Amino acid sequence: MATVAVLGIGLLGAGFASNLLEKGHTVRVWNRTASKCGPLVVLGAIHAETPADAVRGADRVHLILAADAAVDAVIAAMGDAIDGPILDHSTNLPEKVVARSEQLWSRGVRYFHAPVFMSPSSAREATGLMLISGSEDDIEQMRPALETMTGKLMYSGAQPAKAAGVKLIGNAMLFVLNTGMGDLFRMGAKTGVEASEIVSLFESFAVGPAGMGQRILNSGTAPVGFELTMARKDVGLMTATGAKLTLLPAIATAMDQAIEAGRGAEDFTSMERP
Numbered sequence: 001m002a003t004v005a006v007l008g009i010g011l012l013g014a015g016f017a018s019n020l021l022e023k024g025h026t027v028r029v030w031n032r033t034a035s036k037c038g039p040l041v042v043l044g045a046i047h048a049e050t051p052a053d054a055v056r057g058a059d060r061v062h063l064i065l066a067a068d069a070a071v072d073a074v075i076a077a078m079g080d081a082i083d084g085p086i087l088d089h090s091t092n093l094p095e096k097v098v099a100r101s102e103q104l105w106s107r108g109v110r111y112f113h114a115p116v117f118m119s120p121s122s123a124r125e126a127t128g129l130m131l132i133s134g135s136e137d138d139i140e141q142m143r144p145a146l147e148t149m150t151g152k153l154m155y156s157g158a159q160p161a162k163a164a165g166v167k168l169i170g171n172a173m174l175f176v177l178n179t180g181m182g183d184l185f186r187m188g189a190k191t192g193v194e195a196s197e198i199v200s201l202f203e204s205f206a207v208g209p210a211g212m213g214q215r216i217l218n219s220g221t222a223p224v225g226f227e228l229t230m231a232r233k234d235v236g237l238m239t240a241t242g243a244k245l246t247l248l249p250a251i252a253t254a255m256d257q258a259i260e261a262g263r264g265a266e267d268f269t270s271m272e273r274p
Ligand SMILES: NC(=O)c1ccc[n+]([C@@H]2O[C@H](COP(=O)([O-])OP(=O)(O)OC[C@H]3O[C@@H](n4cnc5c(N)ncnc54)[C@H](OP(=O)(O)O)[C@@H]3O)[C@@H](O)[C@H]2O)c1
Pocket: 007, 008, 009, 010, 011, 012, 013, 031, 032, 033, 034, 036, 064, 065, 066, 067, 069, 070, 073, 074, 089, 090, 091, 092, 116, 117, 118, 119, 120
């Protein structure tokens, strides 16, 4: 069993810490608002008064903090007390991760960005997906320990901020789908289609991000299946329902620009080809 420091006892951090305790590790917890550590102390965690006390002599350090400024502040407060590697699960800006990584490794501090697609309950149950960047040898050494904290550990490559970029892209898909579904629900309200009927439509009409991404990538070589001008006509029908739409008007503008640029006879997906 290891001695593990968990800094940041918010929604996600509390879940990670309780799972590590359940597995029998010695878990030191630190949080800016100290009272949030109370329920974990009841479960057997050791409350550290400072970030330095939390990390001194620990085998691993897990950070689950709001964002970059908090990560930098908490690492600064560790001073020279860091022994084990730092695994930072916060959702961060890639360029800040690069700067932090360079600065810490130059001091001999092993810093890895390991953002997660996990919820508080999946952190408690060690399910979901954890990404990680860094040298493959280092990651393979830590893999057995990290795999016990998540459902799947996905290696994102050696570049320190690759996982940060992948994490932002994954979250962006959540928000695009969320607001896209909002547009559909509002169109449904105008056209007499219940929200539950819209949800069940997509159980049979299986359009998904991976399939759409591949169709875009193939669009230069595959036969045209749905011309952009015809797709633009359909977007016009959608806006004509009178529903208050968020994403579709922006899509209409982008389609108009692509048609203006002479791409109207191409497959509608080709306008997004990188
Ligand atoms: N919740 C999710 O489902 C989820 C999923 C994937 C990724 N994430 C990412 O995981 C991270 C934590 O999310 P969360 O949902 O657990 O958020 P949260 O409940 O709001 O927790 C944020 C943590 O950051 C600490 N913090 C904020 N500013 C600080 C500062 N300046 N100095 C020191 N500590 C500071 C907070 O301390 P206090 O308690 O003192 O405020 C708290 O421990 C975020 O980067 C988030 O994007 C969350």
